[in-house]
Amino acid sequence: MIEPILIFKFALAIIVFAISLGVAAYATYGERKIAGLFQDRFGPNNAGPWGLLQPLADGGKMFFKEDFIPAASEKFLFIIAPGIAMFTALMTSAVIPWTSAIVIAGIPYQVQLADIDVGILYVFGFVSMGVYGIMIGGWASNNKYSLMGAIRASSQMISYELAMGLALLAVIMMTGSLGLNEIVDHQKGSLFGFLPNWNVFKQPVGFLVFLICAFAETNRAPFDLPECETELVGGYHTEYSSMKLGLFLFAEYINMFVSSAIIATIYFGGYNLPLIGRFITDPNTLAVVGFLVFFVKILFFIFLYMWVRWTLPRFRYDQLMHLGWKSLIPIAIINLLVTAGFLILKEY
């Protein structure tokens, strides 16, 4: 007899996997539609009604393209690199609490794959792993543009991780826990009677620093220097073709989805919506509503990613490093000290 909790977690893993892929696929469609909107054109509109089948057509096209491996490349590493990028992108979603506990046959189940003690550090660790796919792919291609892209990716990742960690520390200090579940629970209720008790209102500076760093860590514009096509052809994936290229591009959209989910969890109350508990008492209905609320928040941040990409120009490389080391890190440290000061004042 298999324990019901195992069956539940297994089913949840498959559902989370399917949702990640589905959202990432339709984010590519959304990206092109939004780009169309911003540039006053239609975007994809031929495949299916309103072009809705475009992601499937793109995926099919990727599979049928010629799969080219450069003769001078490191074959094994060249092949495995897109897989690493995809793997690290998918791993991060394991600790996100998707909604409040649901009750099946009288037993409550947490809708979270792994409620580990170090939740937020786990996210942090696997985000920093993400650079390996890019670095290995860029180096194994044996192409100078790819190598430059890989090196840019790694230095960018290292620089922005610091500010990101410092911004997170302020939230961790306020919550007193590293678990994402506790961080969400801590944001229940309201602030001053009219604002939701979300961390974004208590940590506005930390939120801005975290958001900028999240853009940099996912290699999205205006921080997409690793694949800067005006300088580096295609950056780290110059030599890639067929579905290997597809996996690299797809991993970026999955990263975007997961980081939106994490921003919503840490700063926007996760699945919480103020006062919702007063109208709905059944835990299962509450869980469904919570999931929908969470999803709306995630979609908003995915939209924000696209909004910024089609609005702002790309940074120059030295500007990127200046922003990371000379602005964001000092701001994050000051934010951390101010937060610590407030916490001490509150205690006395």
Added chain:
Amino acid sequence: MGLSEILAYSLGVVSITTALLVVFSKNPIHSVLYLILTFFSIAGQYVILNAQFLFIVQIIVYSGAIMVLFLFVLMLLNLSGDTEPQKDNVFKIISVVAGGLLFISMIAMLKGIGNMNLPASPDSQIGLVKNLGQLLFSKYVIPFELSSVLFLSGMVGAVMIGKKDAEDIN
């Protein structure tokens, strides 16, 4: 044998194999990649011990930060077997002796393991953040603070060395 024992032994085999491959690979980039695998298998051992904090710190610090820097530098240098300088025989003999001495001292450490007093049922919650933090800030606070001073001086030293180079260029 339980599941965790099978996992521990297979992780041990992976760590030793990859650690040997670090030494035997001709290409320094391959060495670094094998070293990353070694660190991951060690992190896996921490998970089996329920030392979650140690696990994630191992991944963030070693696999995430230090190895990325290593890889970064090696990719820039683009070393290979042809460009590696050949060492003379005296140097080789000295390294064999030094390595052998290290090996003997490690075997000497193994000898004492049988007499160690291990608790019959160790506290499985000791590796969680809360318990670890309380230990670090009460019982081990002085070594903890001393090591942070060491880190700080290392950072200041790195800045000093970097600054001197910049002045030379100007």
